[in-house]
Amino acid sequence: KMTRVVVVGSCMTDLISYTPHLPNPGETICGHRFSVSFGGKGANQCVVATRLGANTAMVAMVGDDSFGQNYLQNFRDNGVDIAHVGVTEKAATGVAQIAVDDSGENCIIIVAGANLKLTPRDVERAEEVIKGSDVVVCQGEISMEATLAALKLARKHGVKTLMNAAPAVPNLHPDIIKHSDIFCVNENEAEVMTKRKVKTVQDALEAGKLLLDQGCGSAVITLGKDGAVFCQHGHQDFHVPAEAVTPVDTTGAGDAFVGALAYFLAYHPGLTMEEMMHRCSKVASVSVQAPGTQTSYPTRSNLQSTLFA
Ligand code: RIB
Ligand code: NA
DSSP states (O other), rough: OOEEEEEEOOOEEEEEEEEEOOOOTOOOOOOOOEEEEEHHHHHHHHHHHHHOOOEEEEEEESSSSSSHHHHHHHHHHHEEEEEEEEEESSSOEEEEEEEEESSOOEEEEEEEEGGGGGOOOHHTTTTHHHOOOSSEEESSSSOOHHHEEEHHEEEETEEEEEEESOOOTTTOOOHHHTTOSEEEHHHHHHHHHHHHHHOHHHHHHHHHHHHHHHTTTTTEEEGGOEEEEOOEEEEOOOEEOOOOOOOOOOOOOOHHHHHHHHHHHHHHHOOOOOHHHHHHHHHHHHHSSSSSGGOOOOOOSSOGGGGOO
Protein backbone atom coordinates (compact mmCIF):
# COMPACT_ATOMS: atom_id res chain seq x y z
CA LYS A 1 0.00 0.00 0.00
CA MET A 2 1.57 3.26 -1.15
CA THR A 3 0.84 6.37 0.84
CA ARG A 4 -0.72 8.88 -1.53
CA VAL A 5 -1.66 11.69 0.90
CA VAL A 6 0.74 12.95 3.58
CA VAL A 7 -0.50 15.46 6.14
CA VAL A 8 2.18 17.39 8.03
CA GLY A 9 0.19 19.06 10.74
CA SER A 10 -1.58 19.21 14.06
CA CYS A 11 -3.39 16.91 16.47
CA MET A 12 -5.56 18.45 19.18
CA THR A 13 -7.88 17.03 21.77
CA ASP A 14 -11.14 18.93 21.32
CA LEU A 15 -12.92 19.84 24.57
CA ILE A 16 -16.32 20.86 23.26
CA SER A 17 -19.04 22.62 25.24
CA TYR A 18 -22.45 23.01 23.64
CA THR A 19 -24.15 26.15 24.90
CA PRO A 20 -27.24 28.26 24.07
CA HIS A 21 -25.08 31.21 23.04
CA LEU A 22 -21.36 32.02 22.95
CA PRO A 23 -20.07 33.66 26.17
CA ASN A 24 -19.32 37.38 26.32
CA PRO A 25 -16.24 38.65 28.21
CA GLY A 26 -16.79 38.28 31.96
CA GLU A 27 -19.92 36.20 31.48
CA THR A 28 -20.51 32.72 32.90
CA ILE A 29 -23.08 30.65 31.07
CA CYS A 30 -24.41 27.14 31.52
CA GLY A 31 -23.79 24.77 28.66
CA HIS A 32 -25.99 21.75 28.08
CA ARG A 33 -23.49 19.15 26.87
CA PHE A 34 -19.74 18.42 26.89
CA SER A 35 -17.64 16.05 24.86
CA VAL A 36 -13.97 15.19 24.45
CA SER A 37 -13.04 14.24 20.91
CA PHE A 38 -10.24 14.06 18.38
CA GLY A 39 -9.49 17.21 16.42
CA GLY A 40 -6.74 19.47 15.20
CA LYS A 41 -6.87 20.66 11.63
CA GLY A 42 -4.10 18.40 10.34
CA ALA A 43 -5.48 15.22 11.84
CA ASN A 44 -9.03 16.14 10.85
CA GLN A 45 -8.01 16.54 7.23
CA CYS A 46 -6.02 13.32 7.31
CA VAL A 47 -8.96 11.38 8.77
CA VAL A 48 -11.37 12.76 6.15
CA ALA A 49 -9.07 11.73 3.30
CA THR A 50 -8.66 8.29 4.88
CA ARG A 51 -12.42 7.78 5.34
CA LEU A 52 -12.93 8.62 1.66
CA GLY A 53 -10.50 5.83 0.81
CA ALA A 54 -7.02 7.39 0.71
CA ASN A 55 -3.85 5.71 1.95
CA THR A 56 -2.55 8.38 4.29
CA ALA A 57 0.33 9.15 6.61
CA MET A 58 0.49 11.76 9.33
CA VAL A 59 3.64 13.66 10.31
CA ALA A 60 2.94 15.18 13.72
CA MET A 61 3.86 15.46 17.39
CA VAL A 62 1.81 14.59 20.46
CA GLY A 63 2.70 14.95 24.14
CA ASP A 64 3.77 12.15 26.47
CA ASP A 65 0.39 12.09 28.19
CA SER A 66 -2.96 10.32 28.04
CA PHE A 67 -4.34 12.66 25.38
CA GLY A 68 -1.33 11.81 23.21
CA GLN A 69 -1.66 8.05 23.71
CA ASN A 70 -5.37 8.21 22.96
CA TYR A 71 -4.60 10.17 19.85
CA LEU A 72 -2.17 7.53 18.57
CA GLN A 73 -4.89 4.94 19.07
CA ASN A 74 -7.35 7.14 17.17
CA PHE A 75 -5.00 7.22 14.20
CA ARG A 76 -4.62 3.43 14.33
CA ASP A 77 -8.39 3.00 14.55
CA ASN A 78 -8.78 5.14 11.44
CA GLY A 79 -6.03 3.37 9.51
CA VAL A 80 -3.62 6.30 9.33
CA ASP A 81 0.13 5.49 9.10
CA ILE A 82 1.72 6.95 12.25
CA ALA A 83 5.36 5.98 11.68
CA HIS A 84 6.14 9.72 11.67
CA VAL A 85 4.04 10.79 14.64
CA GLY A 86 6.43 11.57 17.48
CA VAL A 87 5.87 11.78 21.22
CA THR A 88 7.55 14.63 23.12
CA GLU A 89 8.07 15.17 26.83
CA LYS A 90 8.61 18.89 26.23
CA ALA A 91 4.96 19.89 25.94
CA ALA A 92 1.44 18.60 26.43
CA THR A 93 -0.69 17.27 23.57
CA GLY A 94 -2.45 20.16 21.87
CA VAL A 95 -5.93 21.04 23.06
CA ALA A 96 -8.77 23.07 21.63
CA GLN A 97 -11.43 24.47 23.92
CA ILE A 98 -14.48 24.85 21.73
CA ALA A 99 -17.85 26.43 22.42
CA VAL A 100 -20.67 25.65 19.99
CA ASP A 101 -23.95 27.57 20.21
CA ASP A 102 -27.45 26.43 19.29
CA SER A 103 -27.10 27.81 15.76
CA GLY A 104 -23.98 25.69 15.15
CA GLU A 105 -21.63 28.70 15.33
CA ASN A 106 -18.37 28.17 17.23
CA CYS A 107 -15.56 29.90 19.10
CA ILE A 108 -12.21 28.13 19.63
CA ILE A 109 -9.13 28.61 21.83
CA ILE A 110 -6.23 26.36 20.88
CA VAL A 111 -3.13 25.63 22.93
CA ALA A 112 -0.89 24.00 20.34
CA GLY A 113 1.59 22.55 22.87
CA ALA A 114 3.38 19.50 21.43
CA ASN A 115 2.39 20.52 17.89
CA LEU A 116 4.93 23.34 18.09
CA LYS A 117 7.68 20.85 18.99
CA LEU A 118 7.57 19.23 15.54
CA THR A 119 10.82 20.43 13.95
CA PRO A 120 11.96 20.74 10.33
CA ARG A 121 14.31 17.84 11.11
CA ASP A 122 11.35 15.67 12.15
CA VAL A 123 9.65 16.54 8.87
CA GLU A 124 12.79 15.75 6.87
CA ARG A 125 12.80 12.27 8.40
CA ALA A 126 9.58 11.68 6.49
CA GLU A 127 11.21 12.48 3.13
CA GLU A 128 10.74 8.98 1.70
CA VAL A 129 7.02 8.86 2.38
CA ILE A 130 6.57 12.41 1.09
CA LYS A 131 8.56 11.57 -2.02
CA GLY A 132 6.32 8.62 -2.86
CA SER A 133 3.04 10.51 -2.33
CA ASP A 134 0.82 12.58 -4.64
CA VAL A 135 -0.23 15.37 -2.27
CA VAL A 136 1.26 16.95 0.85
CA VAL A 137 -1.21 18.88 3.00
CA CYS A 138 -0.28 21.51 5.63
CA GLN A 139 -2.11 23.93 7.93
CA GLY A 140 -1.21 26.69 10.37
CA GLU A 141 -1.22 24.84 13.69
CA ILE A 142 2.44 23.75 13.71
CA SER A 143 5.53 25.98 13.40
CA MET A 144 5.97 27.84 10.12
CA GLU A 145 9.49 26.35 9.87
CA ALA A 146 8.13 22.80 9.96
CA THR A 147 5.40 23.69 7.46
CA LEU A 148 7.91 25.26 5.13
CA ALA A 149 10.18 22.22 5.39
CA ALA A 150 7.25 20.02 4.33
CA LEU A 151 6.27 22.21 1.39
CA LYS A 152 9.89 22.43 0.20
CA LEU A 153 10.37 18.66 0.40
CA ALA A 154 7.18 18.13 -1.58
CA ARG A 155 8.27 20.60 -4.24
CA LYS A 156 11.70 18.96 -4.42
CA HIS A 157 10.02 15.69 -5.37
CA GLY A 158 7.33 17.13 -7.63
CA VAL A 159 4.57 16.35 -5.14
CA LYS A 160 1.52 18.63 -5.17
CA THR A 161 1.22 21.00 -2.18
CA LEU A 162 -2.09 21.92 -0.59
CA MET A 163 -1.74 24.60 2.09
CA ASN A 164 -4.68 25.45 4.33
CA ALA A 165 -3.54 28.65 6.08
CA ALA A 166 -5.81 28.21 9.09
CA PRO A 167 -6.10 29.62 11.65
CA ALA A 168 -5.43 33.13 10.35
CA VAL A 169 -2.03 34.65 11.01
CA PRO A 170 -1.18 38.18 9.88
CA ASN A 171 2.51 37.39 9.40
CA LEU A 172 2.49 34.15 7.41
CA HIS A 173 6.00 33.46 6.09
CA PRO A 174 5.89 34.64 2.44
CA ASP A 175 7.64 31.46 1.25
CA ILE A 176 4.72 29.36 2.52
CA ILE A 177 2.31 30.80 -0.03
CA LYS A 178 5.00 30.70 -2.73
CA HIS A 179 5.39 26.96 -2.14
CA SER A 180 1.64 26.28 -2.31
CA ASP A 181 0.19 24.78 -5.49
CA ILE A 182 -3.24 25.25 -3.93
CA PHE A 183 -3.60 27.81 -1.16
CA CYS A 184 -6.88 27.39 0.67
CA VAL A 185 -8.40 29.76 3.25
CA ASN A 186 -11.84 30.71 4.54
CA GLU A 187 -13.31 34.20 4.35
CA ASN A 188 -11.81 35.33 7.69
CA GLU A 189 -8.35 34.07 6.84
CA ALA A 190 -8.61 35.68 3.40
CA GLU A 191 -9.39 39.02 5.08
CA VAL A 192 -6.31 38.75 7.29
CA MET A 193 -4.11 37.75 4.34
CA THR A 194 -5.36 40.46 1.96
CA LYS A 195 -6.32 43.20 4.47
CA ARG A 196 -9.70 43.54 2.70
CA LYS A 197 -13.25 42.71 3.66
CA VAL A 198 -14.31 39.32 2.29
CA LYS A 199 -18.07 38.98 2.69
CA THR A 200 -19.45 38.25 -0.76
CA VAL A 201 -18.56 35.91 -3.61
CA GLN A 202 -17.31 38.95 -5.54
CA ASP A 203 -15.06 39.98 -2.58
CA ALA A 204 -13.70 36.43 -2.48
CA LEU A 205 -12.90 36.41 -6.19
CA GLU A 206 -10.98 39.68 -5.73
CA ALA A 207 -9.19 38.37 -2.64
CA GLY A 208 -8.28 35.22 -4.56
CA LYS A 209 -6.48 37.35 -7.15
CA LEU A 210 -4.55 39.13 -4.40
CA LEU A 211 -3.48 35.75 -3.03
CA LEU A 212 -2.27 34.75 -6.50
CA ASP A 213 -0.17 37.92 -6.50
CA GLN A 214 1.45 36.64 -3.30
CA GLY A 215 2.74 33.67 -5.28
CA CYS A 216 0.51 30.61 -4.87
CA GLY A 217 -0.29 28.46 -7.90
CA SER A 218 -4.01 28.72 -7.29
CA ALA A 219 -6.31 29.95 -4.54
CA VAL A 220 -9.43 28.45 -3.00
CA ILE A 221 -11.51 30.61 -0.66
CA THR A 222 -14.27 28.84 1.23
CA LEU A 223 -17.33 30.85 2.24
CA GLY A 224 -19.27 28.50 4.54
CA LYS A 225 -22.91 28.32 3.43
CA ASP A 226 -22.02 30.40 0.34
CA GLY A 227 -19.74 27.71 -1.07
CA ALA A 228 -16.25 28.44 -2.37
CA VAL A 229 -14.35 30.22 -5.14
CA PHE A 230 -11.31 29.26 -7.17
CA CYS A 231 -8.73 31.49 -8.87
CA GLN A 232 -5.74 30.58 -11.00
CA HIS A 233 -3.69 32.74 -13.41
CA GLY A 234 -4.65 32.09 -17.01
CA HIS A 235 -7.85 30.23 -16.04
CA GLN A 236 -11.43 31.30 -15.64
CA ASP A 237 -12.32 31.97 -11.98
CA PHE A 238 -15.40 30.25 -10.69
CA HIS A 239 -17.76 29.96 -7.76
CA VAL A 240 -19.14 26.68 -6.47
CA PRO A 241 -22.31 27.05 -4.38
CA ALA A 242 -22.92 24.93 -1.26
CA GLU A 243 -26.00 22.82 -0.69
CA ALA A 244 -28.47 24.51 1.70
CA VAL A 245 -28.47 22.49 4.93
CA THR A 246 -29.40 23.20 8.55
CA PRO A 247 -26.11 23.11 10.46
CA VAL A 248 -25.81 21.37 13.80
CA ASP A 249 -22.08 22.02 14.27
CA THR A 250 -19.87 23.67 11.68
CA THR A 251 -16.62 22.95 13.56
CA GLY A 252 -14.17 21.23 11.24
CA ALA A 253 -16.24 21.73 8.08
CA GLY A 254 -13.29 23.52 6.47
CA ASP A 255 -11.13 20.52 7.33
CA ALA A 256 -13.67 18.19 5.72
CA PHE A 257 -13.39 20.27 2.54
CA VAL A 258 -9.57 20.32 2.53
CA GLY A 259 -9.20 16.63 3.42
CA ALA A 260 -11.64 15.73 0.65
CA LEU A 261 -9.72 17.90 -1.79
CA ALA A 262 -6.51 16.04 -0.92
CA TYR A 263 -8.31 12.76 -1.58
CA PHE A 264 -9.67 13.85 -4.97
CA LEU A 265 -6.34 15.37 -6.07
CA ALA A 266 -4.58 12.08 -5.32
CA TYR A 267 -7.20 9.59 -6.50
CA HIS A 268 -9.22 11.45 -9.15
CA PRO A 269 -6.64 13.76 -10.73
CA GLY A 270 -8.57 13.71 -14.01
CA LEU A 271 -11.53 15.61 -12.55
CA THR A 272 -11.77 19.35 -13.18
CA MET A 273 -11.10 21.56 -10.18
CA GLU A 274 -14.72 22.68 -10.36
CA GLU A 275 -16.00 19.11 -10.12
CA MET A 276 -13.61 18.34 -7.26
CA MET A 277 -14.79 21.39 -5.34
CA HIS A 278 -18.45 20.40 -5.81
CA ARG A 279 -17.66 17.01 -4.31
CA CYS A 280 -15.62 18.54 -1.45
CA SER A 281 -18.46 20.89 -0.66
CA LYS A 282 -20.81 17.89 -0.49
CA VAL A 283 -18.52 16.15 2.03
CA ALA A 284 -18.31 19.36 4.11
CA SER A 285 -22.09 19.77 4.07
CA VAL A 286 -22.52 16.25 5.45
CA SER A 287 -20.11 17.11 8.28
CA VAL A 288 -22.00 20.20 9.47
CA GLN A 289 -25.12 18.11 10.02
CA ALA A 290 -23.58 16.10 12.88
CA PRO A 291 -21.86 17.23 16.08
CA GLY A 292 -18.10 17.39 16.52
CA THR A 293 -15.30 17.27 13.99
CA GLN A 294 -13.98 13.76 13.24
CA THR A 295 -17.16 12.32 14.77
CA SER A 296 -19.11 14.05 11.99
CA TYR A 297 -17.00 12.98 9.02
CA PRO A 298 -18.62 10.48 6.68
CA THR A 299 -16.98 7.32 5.39
CA ARG A 300 -17.09 6.44 1.74
CA SER A 301 -19.97 4.02 2.31
CA ASN A 302 -22.09 6.82 3.84
CA LEU A 303 -21.81 8.89 0.67
CA GLN A 304 -23.37 8.63 -2.78
CA SER A 305 -21.27 6.46 -5.07
CA THR A 306 -21.45 9.18 -7.76
CA LEU A 307 -18.94 11.11 -5.63
CA PHE A 308 -16.33 8.50 -6.43
CA ALA A 309 -17.08 8.01 -10.12
O1 RIB B 1 -10.82 23.16 12.28
C1 RIB B 1 -11.37 22.61 13.43
C2 RIB B 1 -10.29 22.28 14.40
O2 RIB B 1 -9.66 23.47 14.79
C3 RIB B 1 -10.77 21.63 15.66
O3 RIB B 1 -10.79 20.24 15.61
C4 RIB B 1 -9.82 22.16 16.71
O4 RIB B 1 -8.94 21.19 17.17
C5 RIB B 1 -9.08 23.30 16.04
O5 RIB B 1 -7.78 23.00 15.83
NA1 NA C 1 -19.58 18.75 12.43
